[in-house]
Each structure stands twice: as C-alpha cells, then as structure tokens.
Amino acid sequence: xxxxxxxxxxxxxxxxxxxxxxxxxxxxxxxxxxxxxxxxxxxxxxxxxxxxxxxxxxxxxxxxxxxxxxxxxxxxxxxxxxxxxxxxxxxxxxxxxxxxxxxxxxxxxxxxxxxxxxxxxxxxxxxxxxxxxxxxxxxxxxxxxxxxxxxxxxxxxxxxxxxxxxxxxxxxxxxxxxxxxxxxxxxxxxxxxxxxxxxxxxxxxxxxxxxxxxxxxxxxxxxxxxxxxxxxxxxxxxxxxxxxxxxxxxxxxxxxxxxxxxxxxxxxxxxxxxxxxxxxxxxxxxxxxxxxxxxxxxxxxxxxxxxxxxxxxxxxxxxxxxxxxxxxxxxxxxxxxxxxxxxxxxxxxxxxxxxxxxxxxxxxxxxxxxxxxxxxxxxxxxxxxxxxxx
Numbered sequence: 001x002x003x004x005x006x007x008x009x010x011x012x013x014x015x016x017x018x019x020x021x022x023x024x025x026x027x028x029x030x031x032x033x034x035x036x037x038x039x040x041x042x043x044x045x046x047x048x049x050x051x052x053x054x055x056x057x058x059x060x061x062x063x064x065x066x067x068x069x070x071x072x073x074x075x076x077x078x079x080x081x082x083x084x085x086x087x088x089x090x091x092x093x094x095x096x097x098x099x100x101x102x103x104x105x106x107x108x109x110x111x112x113x114x115x116x117x118x119x120x121x122x123x124x125x126x127x128x129x130x131x132x133x134x135x136x137x138x139x140x141x142x143x144x145x146x147x148x149x150x151x152x153x154x155x156x157x158x159x160x161x162x163x164x165x166x167x168x169x170x171x172x173x174x175x176x177x178x179x180x181x182x183x184x185x186x187x188x189x190x191x192x193x194x195x196x197x198x199x200x201x202x203x204x205x206x207x208x209x210x211x212x213x214x215x216x217x218x219x220x221x222x223x224x225x226x227x228x229x230x231x232x233x234x235x236x237x238x239x240x241x242x243x244x245x246x247x248x249x250x251x252x253x254x255x256x257x258x259x260x261x262x263x264x265x266x267x268x269x270x271x272x273x274x275x276x277x278x279x280x281x282x283x284x285x286x287x288x289x290x291x292x293x294x295x296x297x298x299x300x301x302x303x304x305x306x307x308x309x310x311x312x313x314x315x316x317x318x319x320x321x322x323x324x325x326x327x328x329x330x331x332x333x334x335x336x337x338x339x340x341x342x343x344x345x346x347x348x349x350x351x352x353x354x355x356x357x358x359x360x361x362x363x364x365x366x367x368x369x370x371x372x373x374x375x376x377x378x379x380x381x382x383x384x385x386x387x388x389x390x
Contacts, residue, residue: 014165015158022154026147034143045111045127046100053115053125060117073125075117087126097122193217239280239360246275246309253288254307261296261305268292272309277381279361287357290350291316291377298375314379323369331367351377 056072074084076094084091088105095103096114103110103126111127194214201210247270254268261268277284288307295305295318308315323331334352354377358365362382369375 012159014162015155018158018162019151019155023147023151026150027144030143030147046113049111049113049125049127053113053123056125057115057117057123060123073123075121076114076124077120077122082121088124095124191217191221194221239283241278241280243276244279244281244284246277246311246314247272249281249285250288250307250309250314253285253292257289257292257296260293264296264299265302266296266299266305268296268305268307270307270309272307275309275311277311278383279381283357283360287354287379288314288316290354291379294350295375295377312381314381315376317374317376319374322371323367323375325369328367328369332365 052072060075072085072087074088075082076097078094078097081088081092081094091103091105091110093103095101095112098114098116101112101114103112112124113127114122114124116122194217197210197213197217201207201214204210250270250272254270257268292305292307295316299305299318299320303319306315306317308317332351332355334349355365358379364380365377366380367375367377
C-alpha cells in the first residue's frame, strides 16, 4: 500500500471513529433527554391536575351543580356516570374512583384523576395536554434527525481536522521515503564499485590493485553507514545538556579543521567575546565542525572561513561559489548536494546532521548565499528546556 493510501486510511478511520463517538454521545443524550423530559412533564401535569381537582372539589362542597365543573370533568359513582363534561364525550367506562388512572376514549388513552367527594361520588378530571408528552416517537425522531445532521457535519469537520493533524506525519513519511531511497542509492554506489574493482582484478590478475580499490570503497560505505546511524540516533531525550563556553568550543573546532584548511590555503578565524550556551557539548561541536568543514570544502582557495558567535547566534561564513537560491532550503536534506558540490567525496549528510543536532536542541539553522556577501550558515540558539542535564 502506498504512503498516500496509508495516510488516507488512517485519516478516514480517525474521522469515522470520532464521528461515531460524537453520534453515540448525542444519541445517548437524546435518549436521556426524552426519558427525563417525558417523566418531568408527566409529573408537572399530574401536579396541575391535582390542583385543578382540589379547586373544583371545594366548589362542589358549596353547590351541587356547577356549569364550570361539568365543562371540565365529570361526577361518577361505582355504578354509573352522574354528570359529564365535554372532555368525557363518548366515554362510558367508569374508571378509577380515587387517584390516577387511565380511560380508553375514541381520541386515545386518557390520563384521569379521581377525587372522592365523601358521599359515594368521585370527581374525575382528564388531562387534555397528556397527548403532547406521550408522543415520544415523534420527539425522538426529530432529535435523531438533528443527531444525523450533527454527525455529517462532524465527519466533514473531523476529516479536515485529521488531515491537518496528520500533515506532520504525512511530511515525515515523505521524508522517510526520500531518505530510504537516497540511502539505498548512496549505499549501492560504493558496493557496485567494490564489485567492479574485484571483477577487473579477476580479469587482469591485478589482485593487489583491485583489493586496494575495493577497500577504499568499503571505507566510504562504512563511513556512510556510520553517518546514517548518527543521523537516525539523534534523540532530544538523550541530550546531555551543560553550560558550554563557545569561545573554547569554536577555537577547538578551528584548530581541528586547520590541517584540512591548510591543504587549500584557507585560514580559519574565530570572532566573538565571552558567551556560553546550554547544549550537549559533543553534539554542538559536531554541528560546528560539519558547518566549518563544509565552508572549508567549498571556500575559495586562499580565502578565510570565519566563525562568529554570541549568546544567541553561531555563524559560519566563507567566500566561494554561491549556492543558487532554489537550493538553499534543500541543502539541509539528507543526501542532497548542490550541482557544484558533486565533484567532492561527501555523501550529503553533513548539513543534515547539523540540522538534526540543531532541531534536537530546539534551535533553528538557515543559510544565505551570494557572490558579493559570501555564504553564511546561521544557527539561532534558544534556551534548552525540558531536556536531561548531566
């Protein structure tokens, strides 16, 4: 399965699960709401019915006939209906003589309250509003439609959110694919040279020369593997941070790079006052060494490579062939080499390792280049927070 298909499948699964969770919560909330609302409404209507019955019973205690009473309810005994109002039309069932109950009527099942009057008669009142709260199906259906709409909106929004959330993963996988392809290419090259050297030695009988050339190519392959391992093992959680005096560290880098610079008649100078930074000293030295080696390698013969520093910046500057603007961002990628650098023996990992070291510390690294101003690699130093200190 391709990287794009894998990411797309992950995005879809995340979105579907998130949407299912939201819809499930909504449905559960709807069910709870419908039940609570129905019960609460029933209790309110029962209370209203009780108050109405009490008021009408008081009126009946003062008079035996009242048009208002007959309009709202009916008076029954255990054997028959004595008088009946409009709401009990076509209802022949006697029903309860005390308390709440139900009556079957042409318009549906009615909730009834019977209040004894003390002389064998009972006052019955029907709750005309009860049909509004027992239609749970319509209420639930309407709310489920709302849940469905919310689910669709949630899916669309969740899909966009998952795409944005997985963008770094998508980018990382793309870099990993490029890294794997480039690593395979770079490793195949020295191995092919070893095979070719041995084939030539077999045909010509020059085993000493063939083995010597093969050994050189194997050393290159070994160096490449070491650098690949170094690049993949850079983990921020494993940094051993301490206070580093930049003047001492950069001076040591300049001294170690001196022999290589002398072969091209290039001098190395260090500029800066007293400054210190919190960093892993070994990795910081590797970062500056890689930048310095790169500056010496591509600097003009007889020029000067300058290492400048302060508490917030380290800059490595040289004068030489400028890097094209379109390549300034890509030179930090593993194995990438500008066209004019292909004549060297590097594998294109020095700047990638420097970048990985900077990022592990939470720093940033950038480059500017022009024929007039030269080429400058700038590392912006920031306080290292949350890392293990030695």
